[in-house]
Amino acid sequence: MSERILITGADGFVGRALVRALRPCLRDQDRLFGAQRRADGSLDEGLQAVEFDLVDAGRIRQAIREVRPTCVVHLAAITAVQDAFLDRDQAWAVNCGGTRALGEAMLGEVPDARLVFVSTSEVYGGTFKLRASGLDEAALLDPANPYAASKAAADLLVGQMVRDGLRAVRFRPFNHTGPGQTERFVVPAFAAQIARIEAGLQPPTIRVGNLDACRDFLDVRDVVDAYRRAVLRHDLPSGIIFNLASGVPRRIGDVLTDLLARAQRPIAVERDPQRLRPSDTPVAYGHAERAAELLAWSPAIPWSQTLDDVLDDWRRRIAGGELA
Template sequence: MNQQGKLIITGASGFTGQHACAHFLKSGYDITAVSRKRMNIEGRIHAECCDLINGNDVYNLIKRTKPKYLLHLAGQSHVGESWSEPVSTLEANTMSTAYLIDAIRKESPDCKIVIVGSALQIDPSSISSIPHPYSLSKTLQVLIAQSWAFLYNMNIIIAKPSNLIGPGVSNGVCSIFAKKIAEMEKKGMEKVLEVENLEVQRDFLDVRDAVRAYDLLLTRGQPRETYDVASGNNHSLGEIIEGFRSVTTEDIKVNSQQNEKIENKVAIDPIKLMNLGWKPSIPLKSSLMDILTFHRELKEKC
């Protein structure tokens, strides 16, 4: 019996979405998993196929389900693709958000909403610092959500995650490294990783810890607040490669261009989230081991 109430998870077939479905099912939610493509989902999860940039489809989805909670994960998350397809990136990340929260305003106004933004969003007052169309799309997404929260007194929370890592299909750098290492192990290919700059630093957080944070925000997060979802620690790509070296027997060499290009870093601090009782629980090395294990198993199936 579901105790927590109806929860819609958008982007349910994606990297974070699959972990979210597994977590919230165990937590006792009545889950509607929404994706643009059909999903084969086992267990007590209702799957819905919906194009979130179709306003009528979104409205009908909300009208049918009347959710108590919404976790909005869907969108276009690839920076490279945003350069080649900026308009479709804007549609996927902004209009889907607008359609969802406006449908909830009309049909399920007491719904508690967590919109998952990005560490790459920026302060819109410094427009010249936008690094790519993806950042623009996530910045506008958050502005839309915050505006609806204030204009219509809606229960909307913004989660701003750092670089999420963990087992599963992902475009993240840790998954890219792990996939190459798994290929090295299986095929005996040249054991060289190409890295632009080993000194680049990122805050890496296991996706399973992030999903726990989203759960906490749905139950205890304050409306109209923004919460950084991060480990609070930065690691260089060199450290990440050393972490992978510690969990493989392959003699991995690195070819680095040592590009010294200056990066605009966005400050991200999880203290507000920690004050609600959350803290990361999965060590970086465990995450890297799980990622590599996932890609090893994929290679075995090929």
């Protein structure tokens, strides 16, 4: 049987990494589709474009009817916490409402298709403050910001829709980074500033927010490897939840120190109050034994390589005049 895999957010940071991970696994008769809000040519070559907006339930249903996917990987979302704070209505409409519309379209048009839903570790929120150890999938959901709340609602909604017959797998990945990520996230924000300083485009001072928070970081290439494994599996229990985590909490200040050690010139550090996020969680890390057991997954890319690759990526982008 041929596979018809539809990826929402295929033109984003994680989506592009997933496409690269999936392509070597596809047979000649398989098809890979990328959903995007508008057909602007930004999809990777060879990906069949599907146009719909996650706030347009009618168009979503029409697209599912036309494509008839065997598997949908739902990555598209308002992913930046600061964006969700600025426009809470949009965050809820896209993250929760869009997920509902997609699930209902699948139930109505392709009831045998599988949904790989990508949630986030942010849904655990305040529970991180109550547990001295890392969290597993049984931890209480206690979202602490609008982004996390909208994703937690979508996560629970998918679980409820499983009871209606939706075939779904849920992932709760912890922080992930890698080449191609935007400056809206902490590791590339540091790397981009270092690259600009090295190129003489910025004074030799990095502006930072909270350096004391500890986070569980993964390489995006490891994360999409877990998604790839789920896409290729047809026997996973419907509704199952997988944390994706390294189990290692890394202090943000130490991440910066490691990046500065790779810099080609001395750089000072200056705290910027505008970069401090409200409701910050001091320590957040997780356990991923279930993914290890059922998906044979564990992080494979060394953290040092991730930092090297992110910094080198920004050096290339700055040298090429991108976002200089």
